[in-house]
Amino acid sequence: xxxxxxxxxxxxxxxxxxxxxxxxxxxxxxxxxxxxxxxxxxxxxxxxxxxxxxxxxxxxxxxxxxxxxxxxxxxxxxxxxxxxxxxxxxxxxxxxxxxxxxxxxxxxxxxxxxxxxxxxxxxxxxxxxxxxxxxxxxxxxxxxxxxxxxxxxxxxxxxxxxxxxxxxxxxxxxxxxx
Amino acid sequence: xxxxxxxxxxxxxxxxxxxxxxxxxxxxxxxxxxxxxxxxxxxxxxxxxxxxxxxxxxxxxxxxxxxxxxxxxxxxxxxxxxxxxxxxxxxxxxxxxxxxxxxxxxxxxxxxxxxxxxxxxxxxxxxxxxxxxxxxxxxxxxxxxxxxxxxxxxxxxxxxxxxxxxxxxxxxxxxxxx
Amino acid sequence: xxxxxxxxxxxxxxxxxxxxxxxxxxxxxxxxxxxxxxxxxxxxxxxxxxxxxxxxxxxxxxxxxxxxxxxxxxxxxxxxxxxxxxxxxxxxxxxxxxxxxxxxxxxxxxxxxxxxxxxxxxxxxxxxxxxxxxxxxxxxxxxxxxxxxxxxxxxxxxxxxxxxxxxxxxxxxxxxxx
Numbered sequence: 001x002x003x004x005x006x007x008x009x010x011x012x013x014x015x016x017x018x019x020x021x022x023x024x025x026x027x028x029x030x031x032x033x034x035x036x037x038x039x040x041x042x043x044x045x046x047x048x049x050x051x052x053x054x055x056x057x058x059x060x061x062x063x064x065x066x067x068x069x070x071x072x073x074x075x076x077x078x079x080x081x082x083x084x085x086x087x088x089x090x091x092x093x094x095x096x097x098x099x100x101x102x103x104x105x106x107x108x109x110x111x112x113x114x115x116x117x118x119x120x121x122x123x124x125x126x127x128x129x130x131x132x133x134x135x136x137x138x139x140x141x142x143x144x145x146x147x148x149x150x151x152x153x154x155x156x157x158x159x160x161x162x163x164x165x166x167x168x169x170x171x172x173x174x175x176x177x178x
Numbered sequence: 179x180x181x182x183x184x185x186x187x188x189x190x191x192x193x194x195x196x197x198x199x200x201x202x203x204x205x206x207x208x209x210x211x212x213x214x215x216x217x218x219x220x221x222x223x224x225x226x227x228x229x230x231x232x233x234x235x236x237x238x239x240x241x242x243x244x245x246x247x248x249x250x251x252x253x254x255x256x257x258x259x260x261x262x263x264x265x266x267x268x269x270x271x272x273x274x275x276x277x278x279x280x281x282x283x284x285x286x287x288x289x290x291x292x293x294x295x296x297x298x299x300x301x302x303x304x305x306x307x308x309x310x311x312x313x314x315x316x317x318x319x320x321x322x323x324x325x326x327x328x329x330x331x332x333x334x335x336x337x338x339x340x341x342x343x344x345x346x347x348x349x350x351x352x353x354x355x356x
Numbered sequence: 357x358x359x360x361x362x363x364x365x366x367x368x369x370x371x372x373x374x375x376x377x378x379x380x381x382x383x384x385x386x387x388x389x390x391x392x393x394x395x396x397x398x399x400x401x402x403x404x405x406x407x408x409x410x411x412x413x414x415x416x417x418x419x420x421x422x423x424x425x426x427x428x429x430x431x432x433x434x435x436x437x438x439x440x441x442x443x444x445x446x447x448x449x450x451x452x453x454x455x456x457x458x459x460x461x462x463x464x465x466x467x468x469x470x471x472x473x474x475x476x477x478x479x480x481x482x483x484x485x486x487x488x489x490x491x492x493x494x495x496x497x498x499x500x501x502x503x504x505x506x507x508x509x510x511x512x513x514x515x516x517x518x519x520x521x522x523x524x525x526x527x528x529x530x531x532x533x534x
Contacts, residue, residue: 013462013474014423014444019404026412048197056204063241063419063439065258067192080421082439083241083260083279083457085308088192100441101261101279101457103308103326106191118191130441130459130489132345133308133326148459148489149507150345151327162345167488167506167518226375234382241419243436245370261419261438261457263486266370279439279457281486281504284369296369310523311486311504328523329505340523 004033004075012079028062029078039068063100070104073124080130089117093124093142103133107153123158132164182211182253190257206240207256214244221246241278248282251302258308265297271320274300277308285314285331301336310342360389360431368435384418385434392422399424419456426460429480436486443475449498452478455486463492463509479514488520 008030009021024030035058043051051068059065063082066072070086073094078084080100086092090104106118117137122128126140129148134140141158150164186208187199202208213236221229229246237243241260244250248264251272256262258278264270268282284296295315300306304318307326312318319336328342364386365377380386391414399407407424415421419438422428426442429450434440436456442448446460462474473493478484482496485504490496497514506520 014425018402022405023408026408028412028415046196049200052201052204056206059206059241059260060239061416063260063415065260069192080441082415082419082421082441085258085260085278099461100459101309101439103278105277105308108305108307127464129464130461131309131327131457131487135326147345148491149327149487149505151342152345156347161348163348164345164507165343165521167503167508167520169512170517170519224374227378230379230382234384237384237419237438238417241438243438247370263436263438263456279487281456283455283486286483286485309487309505313504325523327505329520330523334525339526341526342523343521 004030004077007075008077028064028081032058032062032064032066032078032081032084033072033076036066036068036070036072039066040070040072043068070119087119089137090119091121093122093126095125096122096128097126098128099130099132099148101131102128103135105133105135107136120152129164182208182255185253186255206242206259210236210240210242210244210256210259210262211250211254214246214248214250217244217246218248218250248297267295267315268297269299271300271302271304273303274306275304276306277310277326279309280306281311281313283311283313298330307342360386360433363431364433384420384437388414388418388420388422388434388437388440389428389432392424392426392428395422395424396426396428426475445473445493446475447477449478449480449482451481452484453482454484455488455504457487458484459489459491461489461491476508485520 005024008024009015015021035054039051039054055068064084066086067088069088070090072092075095077097083101085103087105104120120134121139123142125143128146131149132146134152136153138155140156143159144156145161147163150162156162183202186202187193193199213232217229217232233246242262244264245266247266248268250270253273255275261279263281265283282298298312299317301320303321306324309327310324312330314331316333318334321337322334323339325341328340334340361380364380365371371377391410395407395410411424420440422442423444425444426446428448431451433453439457441459443461460476476490477495479498481499484502487505488502490508492509494511496512499515500512501517503519506518512518
């Protein structure tokens, strides 16, 4: 976790100056990750119930739900974090950053197929914007950027950029006669 | 609730095998529904304050906000659940399944009209993907599927499929001269 | 806070009648705002750590994350509130109303530029629908309405309406021969 903390303090503009780096202790993403670093090895040992219980405690405290089965690389950073859902067979590389409300999920129970991988594989140095939803056993290549609120259900090449749709400015009504 | 539990254990791929069905006890959707099954009859008896208090306790524990006035059918399943909001005059049929971050809401206070129904009516066996928002007194027909992040403000026929827009892969810049 | 409470009771259709106005005490948006009204002056006094701690306690209780640095006008109303994120350099006018899952955020760490403003400025009487995301140091003019799930990364003129994209009803397959 130490390189995680030093990375966050170096990069996050709201942690700059004076005692502000201490605020890292309040980051929900850090606590969710600490719980996961305990739950995941227990899950791999096939210990029942406890890993999922840890995951749910973390969820109540942080609003971030990481299934204990998910494989997560180094220096994974979740900013804000409410509403993040990371499914059981997700794999995440190193130096990935995601924002709140991101889902790394499955396509739905009705498409599940036994033990097959149901969730995405995320490469190194990927950034995923708030509200983006990546669904199914797709692959997001190294260094890709997934824009805010983008929905992804197909593979994304390395270094690619995926953009969600922007809101449209409706034409202002000119003054109508009454 | 018993048929609810047996349905979930039969269907959810992450509950298969060994002691994993026990993990159903950790499902926030189950707890939100238990609270609602207590709050809703008290609401119908016009008991003040207590129903809404139960609803808010459930919200803090689960991240799921169900107004005690909402009518909900059998075997309603909420997966993950953070950010779900279900409004007062919502009606939900049997065997409906929704994911996290779904809103069954109103079109806004400025359009409210006395005691009129402000929230959607959802038919039987409807599935609603993560982040979808269904607003206003619309009707979603039996067996419809609402895709991830789709916004719905008009009626949806039975068995129809509504898709949200997908993120667009921007063209990769070819290497630029510097 | 008193004019806040009287406004909410007058306007919210689910607070009408009998003892229902009491339910205002259960509104997470009110509690998040009370915490912020304490945290913000401490932040301006450059007291370390405590303001952000208050903000995080409010976040666990309400699902609403307001950075203590944000400037917020009178009668600011957050409905439902789960997943709301309001960044450090956000400025919000009077009589603004936002729904759950709204982000007033930055464009990402990699675009941050020292002490520059990173978050939006919201005018008076703006309404922002559920799931909308307004990012970067943009300006949303007085009286604008931002639709549900709309993404905004440019300035919005006063009284303008911005609409997110609606879900598309896919053509129903006619019965296929087998």
